[in-house]
Amino acid sequence: MKQVVKRIGKNDMIFIGVLLMVGIAVLFAFSLHREKGSGWVIVTCDGEEYGRYCLKEDQTVEITDAKGQVTNVLVIAEGKADMAEADCPDKLCVHQKAIAYAGENLVCLPNRVVVTVEAEQENGLDGFAQ
Amino acid sequence: MKNEKHDAEKSNPQKLKSEKSAAGRKRSVSGRWVAQMGLYVAVALICSYIETLIPIQFGVPGIKLGLANLVVLLVLYTMNAKDAFLVSVLRILLAGFMFGNPFSILYSLSGGFLSFLVMWLLKRSGKLHCISVSVAGGISHNVGQLLLASVVVENYHIFYYIPVLILAGLLTGLVIGIVSQEIILRLENRTNVC
Numbered sequence: 001m002k003q004v005v006k007r008i009g010k011n012d013m014i015f016i017g018v019l020l021m022v023g024i025a026v027l028f029a030f031s032l033h034r035e036k037g038s039g040w041v042i043v044t045c046d047g048e049e050y051g052r053y054c055l056k057e058d059q060t061v062e063i064t065d066a067k068g069q070v071t072n073v074l075v076i077a078e079g080k081a082d083m084a085e086a087d088c089p090d091k092l093c094v095h096q097k098a099i100a101y102a103g104e105n106l107v108c109l110p111n112r113v114v115v116t117v118e119a120e121q122e123n124g125l126d127g128f129a130q
Numbered sequence: 131m132k133n134e135k136h137d138a139e140k141s142n143p144q145k146l147k148s149e150k151s152a153a154g155r156k157r158s159v160s161g162r163w164v165a166q167m168g169l170y171v172a173v174a175l176i177c178s179y180i181e182t183l184i185p186i187q188f189g190v191p192g193i194k195l196g197l198a199n200l201v202v203l204l205v206l207y208t209m210n211a212k213d214a215f216l217v218s219v220l221r222i223l224l225a226g227f228m229f230g231n232p233f234s235i236l237y238s239l240s241g242g243f244l245s246f247l248v249m250w251l252l253k254r255s256g257k258l259h260c261i262s263v264s265v266a267g268g269i270s271h272n273v274g275q276l277l278l279a280s281v282v283v284e285n286y287h288i289f290y291y292i293p294v295l296i297l298a299g300l301l302t303g304l305v306i307g308i309v310s311q312e313i314i315l316r317l318e319n320r321t322n323v324c
Contacts, residue, residue, distance in 0.1 A: 007259060008261055009259055011258050011262070024297070030290070103287065103290040107279065107283060109237070109283060112284070
């Protein structure tokens with residue numbers, strides 16, 4: 001009655017192995033590519049730049065929508081940016097960890113707000129200009 | 131989308147013939163089918179509910195166990211692709227209205243569609259076991275969500291999280307794959323007995 005059923009084959013090993021390699025390779029590529037943060041975060045709404053804020057200054061940024069209503073509250077403290085409040089239902093952005101490294105971002109999908117730490121090369125000049 | 135359904139329907143008759151227990155009856159109207167689908171959707175909903183109870187946040191949005199995928203895999207293997215698709219969509223809509231919000235429905239749907247497509251194609255290839263299908267499903271679910279998210283926010287910086295999401299999808303897919311493989315083996319034994 002009892003029969004041994006094959007649960008995993010050679011193909012599966014290769015398939016999962018390749019996916020694992022790809023995952024690790026992408027992770028590695030991204031971490032190699034990791035640039036130093038410029039010390040600024042960019043806030044975008046609907047794909048358009050909303051504002052840039054310095055990570056070195058402790059500050060609270062209220063992000064408002066087109067109607068002027070506050071949708072998200074971004075708090076910058078100790079060189080990290082964290083979403084403190086959001087009026088969206090899922091609060092995923094509030095649950096996200098504070099960001100400090102280049103490329104890291106906070107995403108609020110319902111309000112279409114993205115907060116990204118700027119990479120250094122992108123803005124060398126702007127940093128001085130401001 | 132429509133092609134997918136159409137193809138699924140095409141592949142139906144062959145599977146029906148092999149399903150001796152449903153002999154003589156049209157599956158689409160049989161009580162057995164209604165009962166089974168109801169059962170599977172209910173189990174999938176419970177899985178979704180259990181997931182909302184898990185309080186751990188990983189810091190990256192979108193990482194979750196994907197318990198409901200277990201049910202989709204079960205249906206994909208024990209019934210057919212069309213039913214699996216139906217369970218998946220129904221589960222997402224119902225769970226979204228009960229425990230989520232319009233946005234969670236949107237993201238679940240994008241992940242659900244992509245992962246279903248990938249799992250269905252891989253299963254059809256017949257070269258891989260359930261575990262690989264599940265791993266591919268886990269990864270493609272996360273990738274699908276990220277793709278939609280990047281379109282919605284019109285910001286491609288969020289691809290920063292793709293390595294983490296790929297690895298997380300692989301890991302959760304592995305766990306779900308192992309569990310569903312065991313359940314499928316036992317379910318198949320049971321239905322053969324009936």
